[in-house]
Amino acid sequence: MIMTPKISISAFFCVVILLFSTIAYAQTGLSLPRFVSLRAGEVNLRSGPDVSRYPIDWVYVRRGLPVEVIIEAGTWRKIRDWEGTVGWVHQSMLSNQRTVIVTQEMRPVHAQPSASSAVKVHAAPGVIGELKKCSKNWCLVNFSRSSGWMQKTHFWGAYPLETIDD
Numbered sequence: 001m002i003m004t005p006k007i008s009i010s011a012f013f014c015v016v017i018l019l020f021s022t023i024a025y026a027q028t029g030l031s032l033p034r035f036v037s038l039r040a041g042e043v044n045l046r047s048g049p050d051v052s053r054y055p056i057d058w059v060y061v062r063r064g065l066p067v068e069v070i071i072e073a074g075t076w077r078k079i080r081d082w083e084g085t086v087g088w089v090h091q092s093m094l095s096n097q098r099t100v101i102v103t104q105e106m107r108p109v110h111a112q113p114s115a116s117s118a119v120k121v122h123a124a125p126g127v128i129g130e131l132k133k134c135s136k137n138w139c140l141v142n143f144s145r146s147s148g149w150m151q152k153t154h155f156w157g158a159y160p161l162e163t164i165d166d
Contacts, residue, residue, distance in 0.1 A: 027072045033080075035157055038065045039095040045087035049076030057087050064128050066099045066157035082156040098131035098164070100141055100150075100157030107155070109148035113138035120148045131157060134164040 041063040048054030060081075070086070071078035077094060080086045082101050108119040113135055121143075123129070129141040138149045139158055152158055 027074070030069075032072065033068050033070045035066055035068055035098055035159075036079075036094045037097050037099040038063055038067060039093050043089055043093045045079075045085070045089055047087060049073045049078070049088045051090075054088065058085065062128070064097070064099050064130075066101055066128070067094070069094070098157065100129050100131050100139070100155040102127045102129070102150075102155050104154075107150060109141070109143070109146060109150055111148060113140075113149040115151070117149070121146045123150070123154075129155075131164065133166040134158055134162055136161065136163065139164070140166070 038060055041061060043060040044056045045058040045060060046054040047057050065081065067079040067081050067089075069077045070080055073088075075091050076088050077091055078086065078088050079094075082103065102123045102125055104125055106122045106124055109121045109123055111118040111120050123141075123143060127143060129143045129147075131139055132142055132147070133140040134152070137152055139152060139155075141147065141150050141155070152160060158164070
C-alpha cells in the first residue's frame with residue numbers, strides 16, 4: 001500500500017500565514033525596514049499603536065535622532081533606535097530626513113571617501129549628522145560645523161550595502 005501525506009487545511013493556512021508574515025510590507029508603499037529621523041524635540045515612544053490604550057514607555061528629547069521603521073500600522077510606526085529600543089510612535093513625529101549617530105568612540109571624518117585621505121575633524125560618540133550621500137562603504141555626512149566622509153561602520157543610520165545619491 002502506498003501512503004501519501006495529507007495536509008490539513010489548518011496546516012496549509014498556517015504555512016501561508018508564516019510565509020506572508022516574513023515579507024517586508026509597508027502600507028505607504030515605502031520599503032521596510034527603512035531609516036527616518038525624529039521630527040520633534042520631544043517624541044513619545046509607546047508600547048503599542050494607540051494613544052489611549054498603550055502607555056508611554058520612553059520620551060525621546062533629541063530632534064533628528066535616526067530611527068528605523070520596522071512595521072507600519074495605520075498612522076503608527078514601530079521603530080527601533082540605535083540602542084535597540086523598540087516601540088511605537090505616530091507618523092507625524094517622524095521625518096524622511098536621513099540622519100546618522102556616531103557610535104562607540106571618536107571617529108574620523110575624512111575629506112574624501114578613503115581612509116588615506118586627510119582627516120578634517122573627529123566626531124564624538126552620540127553626535128548626530130545629516131546623511132547626504134553614500135557609496136558602498138562610505139557616506140558624506142554634514143555636521144553642524146563640518147562635513148566629510150565617514151566609514152559606514154562608524155555610525156548608525158545606513159544599511160551596509162545601501163547607496164544614496166544626493
